[in-house]
Amino acid sequence: MSQLLDFKQNSHLDPALTDPATRTLNADKLVGRWVNTNPDTKGVAEITIKQERDQFSVNVKGAGPDGLISWPTVQAKVLANLEEEAGQRAVAFAATFAFGFMTAETYLRVNKGVLVIVLFNTFHDDSGRSSYVTREFFYRP
């Protein structure tokens, strides 16, 4: 079958990519409420991931000067995660938050019970701020 498929690297031909079980594999490892391991974070304070059938939503609360700032809830793109050993595999998510003045693109994955997010933030206003990238860690309270 693989000879019929277009590819740009060998992993494009990984049989797991056409396995229906891959689509939501161990998604329960990500679903729920997560709190930043750093209580003094100036970035994302907490994340809630919800599942409805095979759809997932992500709600983020940023740390604000006067309390938490609720970001718009977005649908996550579900990604098969091929990097972990087979027994550790769980889906990963990609999510994009559009604020108008800024776009925050993130991917979320679980590693040994810790939710890891990497945020690529791009400003669209004329504030002169640099685009920037951050990584933060979350635990289940």
Place this chain on the structure above:
Amino acid sequence: MQFAQICDQVDTAATRKIDHAGLIGTWVNSNPDTTGIARMVVEELEGKLTLRTLAIGPEGLIDWGTSELSVYGSSPSSDVAAGFACQYDFGFAETLLQGMLLKGLMVLAQIHSFKDQSDRVPFFVREYFALDHGRF
């Protein structure tokens, strides 16, 4: 100034230009058995920062060609590169590459999304790359 988190609030005098010198060079995958990207070449061409990607194929390296990079600092007030992002459109698939520098290591997240009728699920891979510095 609008913000979504405290760290978005910084004093800015003028539009910042991020120094991307630390990204330039050849980045080699730490895993010799990778089934993904073998190495990446970052260079400045005609004033634009570009990435050339070479991936592992069944009969040798596959040259993805070049893609223009977006450069990221480590904070909104940063003027030194801490990461990059770019996208490849292969027709049958799109690949988003997002790299983040950690202690000299480039941690590269790859998000592959298929656009053909193959029913392959989108997938995520993270790999590590070292800058081929030639000093040792």
